[in-house]
Amino acid sequence: MxxxxxxxxxxxxxxxxxxxxxxxxxxxxxxxxxxxxxxxxxxxxxxxxxxxxxxxxxxxxxxxxxxxxxxxxxxxxxxxxxxxxxxxxxxxxxxxxxxxxxxxxxxxxxxxxxxxxxxxxxxxxxxxxxxxxxxxxxxxxxxxxxxxxxxxxxxxxxxxxxxxxxxxxxxxxxxxxxxxxxxxxxxxxxxxxxxxxxxxxxxxxxxxxxxxxxxxxxxxxxxxxxxxxxxxxxxxxxxxxxxxxxxxxxxxxxxxxxxxxxxxxxxxxxxxxxxxxxxxxxxxxxxxxxxxxxxxxxxxxxxxxxxxxxxxxxxxxxxxxxxxxxxxxxxxxxxxxxxxxxxxxxxxxxxxCRLTDITPPPVGELPVIYPCTDENLADTSLQEADPxxxxxxxxxxxxxxxxxxxxxxxxxxxxxxxADPRTLPPVILDSENRFDADPDLVAEGAGVINIRSVYDFDGGAVANIAALADPAQTLATDRPARFLRIVKAVSLPNDDIVDLDNTAFGRSRAQGMKEIVGYAPVEPDGSVMVKVPANVAFGVSVLDEDGHRITSRHQNWMQVRPGQVLECNGCHVPQSGLSHGRSDAFPSAWAGAPVAGVSYPNTRAEWFVGEVGETMAEIRARITCATDCASIEPSMDLEYEDVWTDEVAAGRTADASFSYAYADLTTTPPTSLNCITQPWASNCRIVINYETHIHPLWSAARPVLDDMGNPVLDGAGMPMSNDCTNCHTPLDDQNMPRVPAGQLDLADGLSPDEPDHFNSYRELLFPDNEQELNMGAVQDRLVEAGFDDDGNPILVTVNVNPSMNVAGANASSRFFSRFEAGQSHDGYLSDAEKRLLAEWLDVGAQYYNNPFDVPQN
CATH class of the missing domain: 2.120.10.30 (TolB, C-terminal domain)
Structure with missing residues (x-):
């Protein structure tokens, strides 16, 4: 050349x-x-x-x-x-x-x-x-x-x-x-x-x-x-x-x-x-x-x-x-x-650089162009001309x-x-045509994400990964990271198809609309291998045992092609000023199995027989994929099975397995029956709309049962119930006005502040005024905040912070703490209901997560 x-x-x-x-x-x-x-x-x-x-x-x-x-x-x-x-x-x-x-x-x-x-x-x-x-x-x-x-x-x-x-x-x-x-x-x-x-x-x-x-x-x-x-x-x-x-x-x-x-x-x-x-x-x-x-x-x-x-x-x-x-x-x-x-x-x-007079030239004349000398740039009668x-x-x-x-x-x-000729770069074959592509994944329209350890933050371990991986040192209940949530972006149509204003998104527009495509357990060493749908924009979040997000929301969209295995080392320190999105950004903080064939004490030896460098997720996937690859199948439910710990060697009488299942809901689940009862498919979605899936929780029947499972009766011989609307409404059971318990009104009805929302949604997520009962009427409480120039008291309302926060379940501790063991609402919500509330909050507490469910005028 x-x-x-x-x-x-x-x-x-x-x-x-x-x-x-x-x-x-x-x-x-x-x-x-x-x-x-x-x-x-x-x-x-x-x-x-x-x-x-x-x-x-x-x-x-x-x-x-x-x-x-x-x-x-x-x-x-x-x-x-x-x-x-x-x-x-x-x-x-x-x-x-x-x-x-x-x-x-x-x-x-x-x-x-x-x-x-x-x-x-x-x-x-x-x-x-x-x-x-x-x-x-x-x-x-x-x-x-x-x-x-x-x-x-x-x-x-x-x-x-x-x-x-x-x-x-x-x-x-x-x-x-x-x-x-x-x-x-x-x-x-x-x-x-x-x-x-x-x-x-x-x-x-x-x-x-x-x-x-x-x-x-x-x-x-x-x-x-x-x-x-x-x-x-x-x-x-x-x-x-x-x-x-x-x-x-x-x-x-x-x-x-x-x-x-x-x-x-x-x-x-x-x-x-x-x-x-x-x-x-x-x-x-x-x-x-x-x-x-x-x-x-x-x-x-x-x-x-x-x-x-x-x-x-x-x-x-x-x-x-x-x-x-x-x-x-x-x-x-x-x-x-x-x-x-x-x-x-x-x-x-x-x-x-071109300057011209601020005053337009006479009609029919072209503007005069001046060069950008220091003198001309300092001249206030000149402005930048068109390029x-x-x-x-x-x-x-x-x-x-x-x-x-x-x-x-x-x-x-x-x-x-x-037109100077250039060297032709090499051809990279499409993923489904490469020798390492899994034909079953290609046919299923899925890929796999393989995370070495969620405890790896920018190349540094934020926990003792080896100790967490060893059941002799750390049991499942003591590990901070338990699940991975896969969240998919929801495509938004233009206004000619669906008219979406900000009320459709709810408290915050920032998170758009989101769907959940599944969950996977985090293995003891923090590793995860799980199928994800191909050809969609998705992100992931790490959850604790309660299903609450413990990492920042993933705000950069990932994707996989059919048959692709997407590998990453771990997570990222928020607001660190460092980028983590490149494969050559940081070293891996977790080397995986130290020696081939070695098992830790209290570990089921038939499981932890790893090759050097393998994570526990990779070991489990290698073994299960000899039959059905069950370990990499996501679930619509939060399910944990402790396949690693030998309970007898660990001195336990029961394992740490549990499930928070949609089948346990008494209200409408946010996914289809097939996705709940059948094996996961790449088109399974969890779509949570407030009116359909969250608001019904407040009026759901919650009978109080004795140790034998029989209804407990009140003084009038009626079955007792812990329904949320028993206390959190502006009218008591005699239809008399009252201040809702905790200043939180969960009754049916549209909000007087925003008729596109149920009142309960606004009560849960927006600041409100404290109320009091005054001469049989509920009204805003007013307190003195000083005096005006004439000496008259200045009365102002008292703010009540919302019970929930769109930042997520952990940011909504004011709400969830009421339901902890020994607290005032212990046992009122089932594990499945608390899981549903947590995932809804974690994805943004949107009013709708399906644009086609938004009512049109």
């Missing part, structure tokens, strides 16, 4: 391609900056141009005008490895009469242009198939297929059908637009398959030298709202964070920036555009990130412990400002393409930046690529 180069540092004797697009403006002609989180945009008038070489004098040919007629749009240009073909997204001409709504306008489609033959074709030939969803950001895979971002969500739609829901394009977690996730297809548009399952956007996939795919992921679950770099195999297996979760405050003066449009350099580092979501004139800076060494800007990977960075270095000498609504003296970049010829040169879309992005060549050898396509007012030249 690099042969035939001109002496001119700008010229490359290979074709280049780029986009010319008008600036986006509103009806008043004001420039409208883009938002990196909004992808279904349409600024008609953009076209793709090709030049036979990167030279200002080369002829520019518009290759898409034959399709767009100047009224379409083009974006996301990519080039084949041999430099002969271009991929891009094109949106056909719109209805200028606006007779069609936006959703009825043509969608973004993937197109291909063959340079030598001047041939243009839509990759998906069928009009019907092409218009199913929006397709963006294509990239060639080494095996000839194409990976791209799309709202099609094909496999997610199939999962919706399995769940008994209609098919729809799920919205991003802001409910702003359809979520774009990664898909692959053949180069003729056939065999389209979804390969990523984020609940917000996955965009800008690029293949790196290992054959893996690196892309920008909008992590937007709960408190997250950032675009990070991820990597995975092209089929979606081995998904992991690559870089950036804790490196966002690295812009100018600590400005929060996002990581976009990654490109691998010849030395394996990643070149990335960094910018805030919006308000920096559609551009930002270009940084080079040392991802082979670093996970974060100051966090090295396992092989480079001790290095402190920074991982990020600016790619050019220009002084680029990434603060929002601030001029950038060094201009800003909108896209980049590293030339793969050993020179380190970069083709860039760049706009210089003018042109194509430039940056050469790091002499730090020069020279024009290839000069900028033009009112337009952007961007998305430049060069």
């Amino acid at each position: 690099g042969s035939g180069q001109d002496a001119d540092p700008v010229v490359i004797d290979f074709p280049i391609a780029y986009i010319r697009a008008p600036l986006a403006v509103d009806n008043q002609g004001e420039f409208q900056p883009s938002d990196a989180r909004e992808l279904i945009t349409f600024n008609f008038g953009a076209d793709l141009f090709v030049r036979d070489r990167a030279s200002p004098s080369a002829l520019a040919v518009n290759v898409t005008e034959r399709e767009t007629n100047g009224l379409g749009a083009v974006r996301d240009v990519e080039i084949s490895y041999d430099g002969t073909r271009l991929l891009f997204a094109l949106r056909s001409p719109v209805d200028l009469n606006l007779a069609l709504d936006d959703e009825d306008q043509p969608t973004w489609n993937i197109w291909e242009y063959e340079i030598a033959t001047d041939t243009l074709r839509r990759v998906i030939a069928s009009d019907l198939s092409a218009e199913i969803g929006h397709d963006l950001a294509p990239h060639y895979l080494p095996d000839g297929r194409i990976i791209f971002s799309s709202t099609r969500q094909l496999r997610s739609n199939a999962v919706l059908l399995d769940e008994g829901k209609p098919q729809f394009a799920a919205q991003d977690e802001d409910q702003n637009e359809d979520a774009f996730v990664l898909h692959v297809m053949n180069d003729d548009g056939t065999n389209i398959e979804q390969v990523s399952y984020n609940q917000s956007h996955d965009i800008d996939a690029t293949v790196i030298s290992s054959g893996q795919v690196v892309f920008s992921r909008w992590d937007n679950a709960a408190a997250n709202n950032a675009i990070n770099l991820y990597r995975m195999n092209p089929d979606g297996s081995n998904l992991e964070l690559l870089y950036g979760q804790h490196s966002h405050a690295t812009g100018t003066n600590g400005q929060v920036i996002q990581f976009l449009k990654p490109r691998e350099l010849e030395d394996g580092r990643m070149m990335t555009l960094v910018r805030p979501f919006t308000d920096t004139d559609d551009g930002g800076d270009i940084v080079i990130i040392d991802t082979p060494v670093y996970i974060e800007n100051t966090q090295a990977n396992l092989d480079n412990v001790g290095l402190t960075g920074p991982a990020q270095t600016t790619a050019t000498v220009n002084s680029v400002v990434t603060e929002v609504n601030q001029p950038s003296p060094g201009g800003r970049y909108q896209s980049m393409y590293p030339v793969q010829d050993g020179t380190g040169r970069i083709l860039l879309s760049w706009s210089q 003018a992005y042109g194509i430039w060549m940056y050469d790091p050898r002499d730090q020069t930046q020279l024009p290839v396509v000069p900028p033009e007012d009112g337009f952007s030249y961007t998305e430049v690529v060069s």
